[in-house]
Amino acid sequence: MKKLALALLACMTTLPASAQTFLRADGQRIVDESGNPVLLRGMGLGGWMLQEGYMLQLGQLGSGQQYRIRASIADLIGEEKTAEFYQAWLDNHTRKADIDMMARWGMNSVRLPMHYNLLTLPTEKEPVAGRDTWLEDGFRRIDTLLAWTKANGMYLILDLHAAPGGQGNDLPIADRDPDKPSLWQSAENRRKTVAIWRKLAERYADEPGIGAYDVLNEPNWDFSAPGGDHGCKETGNAPLKQLYTDIAAAIRQVDKRHMLIIEGNCWGNNYQGLLPFADRNTALSFHKYWNYNDEASIAPHLKLRETWNMPLWLGESGENSNVWFRDAIGLVEKHGIGWAFWPLKKIGFNNPYEIAPNPGWAKLVAYWTNKGPRPSADEAYATLMQLARHDIRHESNLFHADVVDAMLRQPHDPSPRPSAPLLVTAEGGAFDAVDYDIGPAGIAYRDTDDANYHVSTGKSRTLWNNGRTWRNDGVDIARADDESLYVSDFKPGEWMRYSLSADGGGRYTIEVEARSDKGGTLSLTLNGGTPLALAVPTGSGWQKLRIPAPATLLDGNNMLVLGAQSFDGAVRRVVFVPAR
Template structure:
């Protein structure tokens, strides 16, 4: 080929490639989310039901997420505690490690694989700008790169997974409420509402964010102020639950909206009422034509009455509503809530993705040295050695990374599958042959009444109904009570069994035949009774659970049970409660 022609072809190819690269965002464009009447819609005008998760604990720590029960759970107090144990340099190392590991591309990839389509990012302002008290020139704003770079990375991961990112200002300059932990507020300094400088910085921060992300179509919305909770006219109403006008809150939100619209007309603006997001008195009608109202929902019943007020508000003002934060309960509550919300075309963002504890999709693993730190902070132990505290804290920060988190498939199942179907699925591969032993805690995944039956399933305390769900708060997040055997690492068993409760196991029998089925039980009282069924048919006479003493296990055998090959449903019934249950053994008779 002629060199000149060849050169021309290569140049033409490179030119076209450059054009394709330049217009790549346009070619991949998904369109901005918009508020249209009572719906959130995509570029095609199709209703979008947001199913999201909040990245709580990453940019902003709250003490309870770290197991701290003592007073002073704001992030700056936590940092002071760490500093006093390991010094300022090691404390900075801890926070650098925490921020680098807590949320990564792997977390967002996981969310996509589980079916989520959005994430809500709770932002701490101090990653983006200095506090007003530390500004070199009063009234000016020093911009920090770290927060913006973290958002940039997160947005890239979200875009790659076609997940919408909702920016949420969780900790505003000065702090937006009297619930101090939420916004890392220091009550010795002027709050957001007591300082014009703090309000101006908040407005400037949102304008800066909007300038940076105005053209980014995978930014789903700007949630401009999380959970205001402040009594403006009545100091006794500390959290603003009874405010009738909310004038300072509305003015600030209007001012932020104006600043955003100077540079960005594309993105939804989400507002939240006073009283942790739910008190909209005096704040409506909406002042922008691309606005969504957020509300938050915790620990109340999952009936129409629990959301009626926000649904009525949606109808009155013809504006979309979104449940921006909810969670911190049992799987029973989760499935009920999602079903209620989606039947009413309300999207949601669960709280949070990960922390210490089992009622979230991912659990951060603790360690013995960190437990000593916690015991000291919570007034239950001596001050640990500096080297041990350093080891425990840095290990904790490292183990925030998704690859080391414990995945709670039961929580994911309760959010994504159980609201839409009653069918149960196996928790584990229960392949049955001679000598098989199943863990009692590996009962099926599914709703209460289908995969198991437990009488205490969720916390509805806001509605006046006591309950805790899993009393042991470990391994799983259903109503079933599970504890860890302190004598055996990573060994769990079911306890606090009450009369009428049952557990179901989907088993796959590989060797058909006559089996003896043994239940490993222990009891500190007399009177417990247990029976079993196979495919809803009684498979043996009821047996009484003997008095054995705590954790002194004995086996109750149900003899000569005929098991056909293939999938069967095994249920364990407690005719009378009061005993513990650890495993099921299968002994095939020759």
């Protein structure tokens, strides 16, 4: 992994961070104080101040809300140690090193998903009804993050991800308890939400490092005719517009300069009834997941921008393959729309950083999902603290360089790049099949399934890399019991490209390690020449197979394409043996 990361960082072009002045809405553009357009590129810090079950492999634990996760932890180790765990989690999940690296990649903004309970008490726990208790530790953490982003010339966008009571029926995203009044069922919850934004605006009114106030993440609520459709068919959205109006008025009492961002119902996409919006220093945010990356997919949002003369921002997107990332970002940037992808890190492979939990975590997950025995309190505590004090820290995370490349380079430069130094000398050389080039599908590789489009197709979700490890492309990669990696489910018509460097050139016999229950033929094409066929006999074990005739490598750069001509199986390694 380090080899692949260093190879990318060595060739990545870093985008300069903008000098920080207040951002504002200027017609259909987001601009700085000099009127220069600003294209926001960044990540959302999901999982830090608000946990969602799927980010921890706990999607089956209730509905994945943080309060359920916390209760399950407390059941094992008690309330006092649970508080210790969450303190360590907040201290270590996101640190200056994470923000520094984002800036090094070329990102200029950070979206912070905030849980209201880090800033104030729930309404039912307030000592005096209608009076807000402010929690300084939560504000202090925002201050610290702001110092890190400012040091890198980046904008920090504040996002109220979990509002008091919860803003929708997609429960985990707002940590909503359905047994308590929601945001929309409680006037006191709405009052507290407005008060939170007034408090934040008071604190940051004179801070240009705050890019915008994203006032409510993904409302998804049926106001007029509850039917489980998450507000997607609402035509009025009057309660949502009223709340936005109240929040804007409270902010403007103390802060005249910061740009506001509002999101439509239906996870940020249904703006019916919400426009026009009185505050003109406001941008519209839409969220985009699992649909096609064509003009039709953003046409309704472009129409809103033109009709109401307001800027657009893709405030949340991700959870897909590199192909999807590249195409989505290329599409919106073509229209001058900035973006914040989701999330920076989680337990999972399709984000820049992957949290690799210690072995004890699998036992906890198994217990919580009714697949294993209950661990002892001491064992659970050790596992949880190892996760919070070590595993989630920047230096312990696995860096997925291919993901960052797909976001920042590939939308503008589709050329393939080596994923790792693949060198062949006079003594020969070898490389793993998983170290194919970094680049777009059709250029660096070809695979039958390379993205998830289930929202557009109406079909079941597609898993592009069904091994869920190492790379986020369509190539299926598996991890063996000994932790070695190999390309699995390599099917006819699929191929991978490798950039090789030969020291002096020469003639070599090529050997491939492969296996197939059905047998078949692989093809190897060197420097665009005639494909060389390699027959793979039927067998369940790995076989080392050689091309009969030696191939000639050029001195310097070479290109090898390994294809599954009529092959259905797995490949592990390619070896160059000097021809004698």
